[in-house]
Amino acid sequence: MSRAQEFHKMIENSRLVAEEILDKDAPAFTSESHNRPTGENRLYLGDNIHAMLSLIEDGFKGRLDLVYIDPPFFSGSDYRKRISIGKGDDELVFYNNAYKDTWKDGLMDYLGMISIRLFLIWELLSEKGTIYVHVDSRTSHYMRLILDEVFGENKFLNEIIWSYKSGGAGRKSFSKKHDNILVYTKTKDFIFNPLKEKSYNRGMKPYRFKNVLEYEDEIGWHTLVNMKDVWNVDMVGRTSSERVGYETQKPEALLQRIIKASSNEDSIVGDFFMGSGTTIKVAEKNGRRWIGADNSIHSVVTCASRLGDSAGYTLFHNLDMEDSIIDFSVDVNRTSEGICVSIEDISIDKNFITKNSSDPELAEKILKEKPSKYIDYLGVYRVNIHRECIREWYGPEIEMEFDLEDSFQKEDRIVIRLIDIFGNIAEKELEG
Numbered sequence: 001m002s003r004a005q006e007f008h009k010m011i012e013n014s015r016l017v018a019e020e021i022l023d024k025d026a027p028a029f030t031s032e033s034h035n036r037p038t039g040e041n042r043l044y045l046g047d048n049i050h051a052m053l054s055l056i057e058d059g060f061k062g063r064l065d066l067v068y069i070d071p072p073f074f075s076g077s078d079y080r081k082r083i084s085i086g087k088g089d090d091e092l093v094f095y096n097n098a099y100k101d102t103w104k105d106g107l108m109d110y111l112g113m114i115s116i117r118l119f120l121i122w123e124l125l126s127e128k129g130t131i132y133v134h135v136d137s138r139t140s141h142y143m144r145l146i147l148d149e150v151f152g153e154n155k156f157l158n159e160i161i162w163s164y165k166s167g168g169a170g171r172k173s174f175s176k177k178h179d180n181i182l183v184y185t186k187t188k189d190f191i192f193n194p195l196k197e198k199s200y201n202r203g204m205k206p207y208r209f210k211n212v213l214e215y216e217d218e219i220g221w222h223t224l225v226n227m228k229d230v231w232n233v234d235m236v237g238r239t240s241s242e243r244v245g246y247e248t249q250k251p252e253a254l255l256q257r258i259i260k261a262s263s264n265e266d267s268i269v270g271d272f273f274m275g276s277g278t279t280i281k282v283a284e285k286n287g288r289r290w291i292g293a294d295n296s297i298h299s300v301v302t303c304a305s306r307l308g309d310s311a312g313y314t315l316f317h318n319l320d321m322e323d324s325i326i327d328f329s330v331d332v333n334r335t336s337e338g339i340c341v342s343i344e345d346i347s348i349d350k351n352f353i354t355k356n357s358s359d360p361e362l363a364e365k366i367l368k369e370k371p372s373k374y375i376d377y378l379g380v381y382r383v384n385i386h387r388e389c390i391r392e393w394y395g396p397e398i399e400m401e402f403d404l405e406d407s408f409q410k411e412d413r414i415v416i417r418l419i420d421i422f423g424n425i426a427e428k429e430l431e432g
């Protein structure tokens with residue numbers, strides 16, 4: 001079969017699979033509120049197909065004004081999250097598998113995965129909606145054809161070239177230092193707020209044309225023009241203050257442009273491959289409502305930690321703790337001030353700790369002496385009809401003893417959740 005025939009078969013098959021998926025019920029999710037959610041902000045931990053089905057079931061069809069996706073790039077590599085505990089000579093580095101980008105059935109398998117999701121995203125986009133699909137030269141030519149199929153070739157808006165500096169240079173070709181962001185709209189009546197950029201004058205000198213505003217900065221004289229489709233934005237480098245250790249993290253400045261240009265204050269912005277949560281963080285900063293989904297626990301913990309307690313949202317998940325390799329016990333003391341809770345006897349499978357460590361011996365020593373160093377998340381939940389997170393902490397170095405208000409009723413169920421830096425989860429229930 002020729003490549004063209006394979007492609008045609010893949011698209012038609014994806015269209016059918018998407019139709020079948022849309023006929024199915026959404027899987028049940030456990031939902032829990034964080035920081036008293038008031039709007040429609042949602043985080044999903046799970047396959048994005050399930051997240052999208054759940055959204056459709058909950059009435060989000062045709063309501064998202066902007067979707068940005070930055071899926072795996074068909075790179076043939078698997079990606080990690082770097083975590084370090086301790087400092088100086090005692091620093092221990094771990095690399096966790098964050099997500100896979102290896103495709104044993106090849107390119108059409110990968111393209112099929114994306115195509116199915118694009119058909120579903122089309123359903124969620126509003127009539128004013130725009131999608132940004134972030135890929136690179138490995139697949140941008142195929143992605144353009146897929147988007148022509150899903151959205152229609154007359155809905156193509158832009159191909160943004162994100163140009164950046166990074167380590168490594170091409171020896172037998174020009175160095176590949178750009179990504180491609182393909183932009184399509186759902187209809188011809190889409191949101192677009194033009195952005196401005198500086199255009200430096202020749203010789204950096206003022207032109208003094210009549211009715212043209214000119215500005216001077218440390219580089220020289222310039223005017224402001226409508227932004228072009230080649231964007232020079234710095235990557236999140238090793239020393240960047242934005243860096244959260246999630247490989248393939250995208251810069252906030254890139255998402256700032258996308259969100260400003262293609263959404264308004266009342267818009268809902270979605271990212272179904274959210275990774276470290278850059279889109280969500282920038283959407284929140286710009287007063288947008290947002291929906292994020294990822295099937296990696298590291299992604300969801302990283303994104304939630306980046307949001308801090310500034311953002312209210314509902315988390316949807318199906319945490320599986322059956323074969324968890326982490327355990328702990330809880331001691332509760334009622335004092336005159338309230339309830340003092342201590343997390344004790346934390347145990348984590350030793351193999352897990354030593355396997356990915358830069359120094360297995362030190363890793364084991366810390367496990368014996370201070371296992372709480374391995375805890376990346378501690379959350380306290382009140383469980384009634386609905387789960388509500390009442391306190392939460394993110395690593396590193398979370399205190400394992402804390403006070404809770406003495407406002408709990410006998411019938412309240414309180415659940416304590418720990419997540420270690422490897423993404424293992426354990427929960428314990430407290431009596432009211």
Ligand SMILES: C[S@@+](CC[C@H](N)C(=O)[O-])C[C@H]1O[C@@H](n2cnc3c(N)ncnc32)[C@H](O)[C@@H]1O
Pocket residue numbers: 046047048049070071072098099100246248249250251272273274275276277278279293294295296299
């Ligand atoms: C390139 S990263 C996204 C990076 C992100 N833009 C950022 O700034 O950090 C791709 C993400 O897609 C997620 N992913 C891959 N397949 C998925 C699926 N089927 N459902 C949900 N998430 C998925 C991976 O876990 C990974 O976090």
